[in-house]
Amino acid sequence: MTPARPLSDVERIDWVRLARTPNIGPVTFFQLLRKFKSASAALDALPELTRKSRRGKELVPPAAEEIAKELDLTRKYGAQILASCDPEYPPLLKALDPPPPVLTALGKVDLAAEPTVAIVGARNASAAGRKLARDISAALGKAGFVTVSGLALGIDGEAHAASLATRTVAVLGGAVDHVYPPQHERLYAEIAAKGLILSESPFGYRAKAQDFPRRNRIITGLSRGVVVVEAAERSGSLISARMAGEQGREVMAMPGSPLDPRSSGTNRLIRQGATLVRHADDILEVLESLPFSNVATNGDLFEGAPEPDLPQDLLTRIEHALSPHPMPIDEIARAAGATPAQCAAALMELELSGSATTLPGGLACRAI
Numbered sequence: 397m398t399p400a401r402p403l404s405d406v407e408r409i410d411w412v413r414l415a416r417t418p419n420i421g422p423v424t425f426f427q428l429l430r431k432f433k434s435a436s437a438a439l440d441a442l443p444e445l446t447r448k449s450r451r452g453k454e455l456v457p458p459a460a461e462e463i464a465k466e467l468d469l470t471r472k473y474g475a476q477i478l479a480s481c482d483p484e485y486p487p488l489l490k491a492l493d494p495p496p497p498v499l500t501a502l503g504k505v506d507l508a509a510e511p512t513v514a515i516v517g518a519r520n521a522s523a524a525g526r527k528l529a530r531d532i533s534a535a536l537g538k539a540g541f542v543t544v545s546g547l548a549l550g551i552d553g554e555a556h557a558a559s560l561a562t563r564t565v566a567v568l569g570g571a572v573d574h575v576y577p578p579q580h581e582r583l584y585a586e587i588a589a590k591g592l593i594l595s596e597s598p599f600g601y602r603a604k605a606q607d608f609p610r611r612n613r614i615i616t617g618l619s620r621g622v623v624v625v626e627a628a629e630r631s632g633s634l635i636s637a638r639m640a641g642e643q644g645r646e647v648m649a650m651p652g653s654p655l656d657p658r659s660s661g662t663n664r665l666i667r668q669g670a671t672l673v674r675h676a677d678d679i680l681e682v683l684e685s686l687p688f689s690n691v692a693t694n695g696d697l698f699e700g701a702p703e704p705d706l707p708q709d710l711l712t713r714i715e716h717a718l719s720p721h722p723m724p725i726d727e728i729a730r731a732a733g734a735t736p737a738q739c740a741a742a743l744m745e746l747e748l749s750g751s752a753t754t755l756p757g758g759l760a761c762r763a764i
Contacts, residue, residue: 403479409463410435411479415497416598417442417457419747421754422494423725427744445748455748470599474588475502475572486594488512489617489756492643496596496614496756502572503592507542507563513683514544514615514640516633517551517625518658525626525658528650529554532623535676537562541683544619546611547580547587551625551633556583556591564591565618569611570603571595594618596756612636613643613756621646621683623673627661634661637670642724643757646686648673706742710734714742715751722759 403411414435415425428438442455470477478485480495486508489495501508513536515529533543533555543559545552547566556564566587570576572595575584587593596610597603603611612635616622622640624647627633637647649670652659666672673679710732717731729739743760746752754760 401481402483403481405464405467407435408467408477408479409460410439411481412463412466412477412498413457413460414438416463417455419455419750421747421760422497422756423740423754423758423760424744424747425497426494427740466599470500470572473502473573473599475500475593475599476505477501478505486618488619489614492617492757494756494758495617498596499614500572500595500597500599501592502594503588503590504563505592507565507592508594508618510542510563511540511683512542512544512565512619513679514619514622514636515551515555515625516545516612516615516622516627516636518627518631518633519548519550519552520658521550521554521626522656522658525551525652526554529625530558532625532676532679533558533564534562536679537564539676539680544615546608546615547576547584549577549579553580553583556587560586560590566591566593567611567614567618568593568595568603569597569607571597571599571601573599574602576603608632609635609639610755613639613759616640616645617643617757619645620686621648621679623679624649624662624665624670626650626652626658627665628657629660629664631661634665637665639757642759646671646682648679648682650674706738706745710738711742711745714739715746718746718752718760718762720762722753722755722761725758725760728760 432438432441439457446455467477478499478501480490480497484505515533529551537559543555543564545555556566572593575581616636616639622645624633624637640647647670649662649665650673651663651666671682713732717728725739726736729736743752743754747754751763752760753763
């Protein structure tokens with residue numbers, strides 16, 4: 397990936413402009429950097445890329461003045477915009493190929509470099525589930541782990557509140573200045589003062605339903621392991637668990653009564669191979685056994701010389717291998733009979749033409 401180095405303000409504006417250009421997801425962003433060597437050069441190449449696009453979809457980045465204004469507003473709010481090449485960028489996220497190109501951070505950025513564990517679960521959590529979330533968060537914090545969650549009602553909020561004294565990271569679907577849900581306004585303020593708030597969204601942005609899967613990918617990507625406390629059969633927590641597995645993270649689940657629908661999802665995760673944990677000691681035993689090296693990356697996607705122009709039949713095979721559900725690039729490549737690097741190069745062309753969507757953590761799907 398790109399080497400760690402701080403960006404100048406001009407370079408940061410170009411980096412954010414490229415990352416926020418419609419039809420440029422994380423895979424395409426880093427393929428363009430690989431091909432053109434800088435965000436500025438990639439921006440200059442967008443008109444020609446539009447001309448070559450099979451569908452002729454115009455690639456229009458936000459104006460430099462718009463991004464400069466966002467940088468200024470972010471700084472006045474007390475936050476900062478991090479590029480994935482910045483030394484302060486969270487190292488576990490940086491280990492993903494590719495990571496989110498841009499994050500906004502409010503609070504103590506160095507917390508994301510500490511040992512981390514995600515705790516997620518149901519919004520309509522039971523009293524027992526809430527107590528479990530508080531107990532394990534407090535115990536993990538005392539053991540030196542930073543709790544990561546999504547500031548939602550229920551399990552997320554309990555995990556954050558119980559680990560304020562021992563450090564916690566909240567990842568938002570909206571911008572860092574958008575408190576959601578509003579019931580957590582006080583908790584948000586405490587995390588901003590004592591912990592860390594992260595978002596991939598532009599300053600001032602209000603979250604929509606489609607933004608929460610992206611938030612969940614960051615929660616799991618930031619963490620060495622993910623603990624699901626309670627989850628129904630159809631829930632965002634189960635989506636987080638699947639993403640964690642795709643990213644090479646350890647998935648742990650707390651069992652519950654088969655009579656409680658809020659435990660049906662966690663019980664199913666255990667049947668599918670998630671590690672059964674009963675309390676903080678079980679979680680610590682799992683976390684302490686994990687080497688950093690088992691974090692999944694696709695290290696050959698963005699290294700070396702750019703791929704030459706790909707034959708049309710290979711592009712077609714890769715396009716046909718895409719599904720509506722995001723899948724790891726190496727799985728797409730395997731289905732299409734291509735190398736991961738060829739697949740990443742093809743996804744750039746397919747995304748620029750509007751046929752594919754790429755996501756943080758080396759995932760891609762058919763454009764919706």
